[in-house]
Amino acid sequence: xxxxxxxxxxxxxxxxxxxxxxxxxxxxxxxxxxxxxxxxxxxxxxxxxxxxxxxxxxxxxxxxxxxxxxxxxxxxxxxxxxxxxxxxxxxxxxxxxxxxxxxxxxxxxxxxxxxxxxxxxxxxxxxxxxxxxxxxxxxxxxxxxxxxxxxxxxxxxxxxxxxxxxxxxxxxxxxxxxxxxxxxxxxxxxxxxxxxxxxxxxxxxxxxxxxxxxxxxxxxxxxxxxxxxxxxxxxxxxxxxxxxxxxxxxxxxxxxxxxxxxxxxxxxxxxxxxxxxxxxxxxxxxxxxxxxxxxxxxxxxxxxxxxxxxxxx
Ligand code: UDP
Ligand code: MG
Numbered sequence: 481x482x483x484x485x486x487x488x489x490x491x492x493x494x495x496x497x498x499x500x501x502x503x504x505x506x507x508x509x510x511x512x513x514x515x516x517x518x519x520x521x522x523x524x525x526x527x528x529x530x531x532x533x534x535x536x537x538x539x540x541x542x543x544x545x546x547x548x549x550x551x552x553x554x555x556x557x558x559x560x561x562x563x564x565x566x567x568x569x570x571x572x573x574x575x576x577x578x579x580x581x582x583x584x585x586x587x588x589x590x591x592x593x594x595x596x597x598x599x600x601x602x603x604x605x606x607x608x609x610x611x612x613x614x615x616x617x618x619x620x621x622x623x624x625x626x627x628x629x630x631x632x633x634x635x636x637x638x639x640x641x642x643x644x645x646x647x648x649x650x651x652x653x654x655x656x657x658x659x660x661x662x663x664x665x666x667x668x669x670x671x672x673x674x675x676x677x678x679x680x681x682x683x684x685x686x687x688x689x690x691x692x693x694x695x696x697x698x699x700x701x702x703x704x705x706x707x708x709x710x711x712x713x714x715x716x717x718x719x720x721x722x723x724x725x726x727x728x729x730x731x732x733x734x735x736x737x738x739x740x741x742x743x744x745x746x747x748x749x750x751x752x753x754x755x756x757x758x759x760x761x762x763x764x765x766x767x768x769x770x771x772x773x774x775x776x777x778x779x780x781x782x783x784x785x786x787x788x789x790x791x792x793x
Contacts, residue, residue, distance in 0.1 A: 482517040485587070485643070486570030490560035491535070492525040494578040496685045498534040501578050502542065508584040513591060521547045522578075523564050526554035557689075558660040561640065566653050574643040579683045582641035586676055590643040593674035599788070600673045602642035602666075604635060610682035615695070622699045630706040632667040635675065642666070642673075647788070657780040661702040668706075669786050708777070711769040718763030725756035 487505065491498070502520065509518050522535045532550045539546035549563055561575055572594065576582045586603055593601035608616045623636040640662060644652075651669045652662070690698075729752045 482515060483572065484517050484519050484570050485572045485574060485591075486519045486521055486568045488521045488523065488561065488564030488568060488573060488575040489578050490523050490525055490557045490564070490575070491527060491531050491578045492554060492557070492560075492689050493527045493529045493531060494686060495527070495529040495531045495534050497578040497580070498522070498531065498538055500685060501580060502538050502546075504580060504584050506542075508587060512585070512588050516572075516591065517545075519545055519547065519570060521564050521568060522549075523560040524548065524550040525557065525560040526551045557640075558662055561662055562653075562660060565649050568649060571646050572643060573646070573649045575640050577641070579686060581681050581683055582639065583678060583681055586641075586678055587643070589676050590674075593676070594643060594645065596674075597672070598674040599671040600642055600644045600648050600666075602635075602673055602675055603639050604675045604677050605637040605639060605680050606677045607679050608637075609680045611680065618695070618699075622702075626664075626703055626707070629709045630664075630703070631709070632664050632706050634663055634667055638663065638666075638675070647671075651783070651786045654783045654786070655780075657705070657782070659701050659705055661698075661705040664702055664706045668782075671786075671788060708770070708773040711766055711773055714766030714769060715763055716766075718759050718761070718766055721759030721762060722756060723759075725752055725759055728752045728755065 489501065505518055505520060509516060524532045524535060532548070535546070535548045535550075539548060547567075549567065551560070551563075564575060565573065572591075574587070574590070576584070582603060590601035590603075608619075620636060623634055626632070626634055648669065648671050651671075652665055655665050655668075728748075732748050732752060
């Protein structure tokens with residue numbers, strides 16, 4: 481029996497991509513990785529075109545190798561990936577975009593990495609050829625900010641395209657939070673990952689499903705799903721303001737001792753008091769925010785640890 485690789489494909493209005501995608505997978509598996517077999521799991525994310533009909537047609541031609549789930553409306557790529565992971569059964573699982581921007585030709589290298597003992601082999605774009613300058617700019621700023629302000633480390637250029645062992649997929653499914661940011665989850669769970677670099681491939685069929693607004697929403701979602709460090713900054717900022725107020729007060733008092741006439745100038749004392757309480761209030765807000773963040777993290781019920789291997793039954 482050949483080992484099976486389960487390919488999870490989120491599809492949103494991809495009617496023209498389903499067939500070419502299936503053909504390419506068939507070709508790569510028969511020519512380049514003949515000791516593995518594929519199973520394609522299409523997740524139709526509420527497409528408005530005939531994506532689901534295409535999927536059904538392909539499923540009836542290639543019997544037993546195509547699974548599908550079709551959503552009642554568009555829930556977004558993250559939800560599509562979640563159902564794919566949760567309902568996958570393969571020992572090796574790989575999410576891939578329907579538009580062939582995740583080149584199946586990388587699969588042999590990914591498989592080699594897994595055979596070498598890695599838990600996961602991820603594709604990483606080294607160039608962004610064909611992508612608009614502004615989009616590249618926003619996305620590199622996003623990586624910079626998220627790496628600076630959260631406890632997770634995202635590799636710039638890392639994609640959702642990664643071949644994973646069952647243990648990794650099981651760990652991802654443990655994250656039941658609603659606002660999902662899969663890239664952050666991949667990083668959070670750890671495991672030994674091998675990066676395989678490739679040049680960006682332009683989309684040949686159809687158009688990108690991400691609007692600028694969609695990407696902004698995605699970025700902020702990712703940020704708030706993992707970042708609580710900014711709240712700590714609020715507390716520090718409050719402390720700094722209080723410190724400034726104290727210095728101002730001391731400075732003012734010394735001035736008054738030297739020159740009692742200055743007492744008539746009430747303006748300075750008002751500024752000192754306002755700054756002091758401004759700082760105190762900011763600090764308190766930061767502290768409250770910290771508690772709120774803790775509650776937020778608790779309600780997500782994330783796993784406390786993830787086991788890579790063990791001999792404990
Ligand atoms: N996608 C999805 N739901 C969405 C948006 C996108 O399932 O709401 C799928 C889409 O069909 C494709 C993949 O996610 O298979 C990546 O989308 P796209 O190629 O448009 O993104 P880009 O490559 O431009 O980042
Ligand atoms: Mg694409």
